[in-house]
Amino acid sequence: MNNLRNRLSGVNGKNKRVKEKEQKIWSEIGMIAGAFALLDVIIRGIMFEFPFKEWAASLVFLFIIILYYCIRAAASGMLMPRIDTKEELQKRVKQQRIESIAVAFAVVVLTMYDRGIPHTFFAWLKMILLFIVCGGVLFLLRYVIVKLAYRRAVKEEIKKKSSFLFGKRGKRSQFRAAFFIGTLICIHSAKLF
Incomplete structure (x- = not known):
């Protein structure tokens, strides 16, 4: 991607301000193309x-832009802020559930607007199933994203704590430190008895 950008770029200098x-x-070019x-x-x-x-290519292009933005924003953490606690996780899951239900309801309403109000039992059943x-698929996707964000935050917190305890040493030195601490605990507990 950087090679392509460098080839299309008129400026290959190292100036950060110019690159920004x-x-x-x-x-802006991408936004204009998406608007068109x-x-x-x-x-x-x-x-x-x-x-x-006649307009399918524009629709596909629009969906590709939206999908690319969502993937990049999710990967960079823009779509989902940091989730550190269980309470915040539960709050975020509840919010995702409500939003998923609202979107599913909007899809059903738009479908009913397009096709008309169902008149038979099976047509209503299809709307309920829709x-x-x-709602289920959308909530499942959003739940997975929220859960992954929470796990990433927990892993980062554990990594910070372990680097605080053991420093930035390798696994062998961490094992030695844990073995040493365990030995001290055993010796201390033996003195108590």
């Missing part, structure tokens, strides 16, 4: 009701 401006320009794709989908797809083949599946 260039990245800002590239992000969204505009194309709205105008040709929704307003003029052109055939799907609500359950959409």
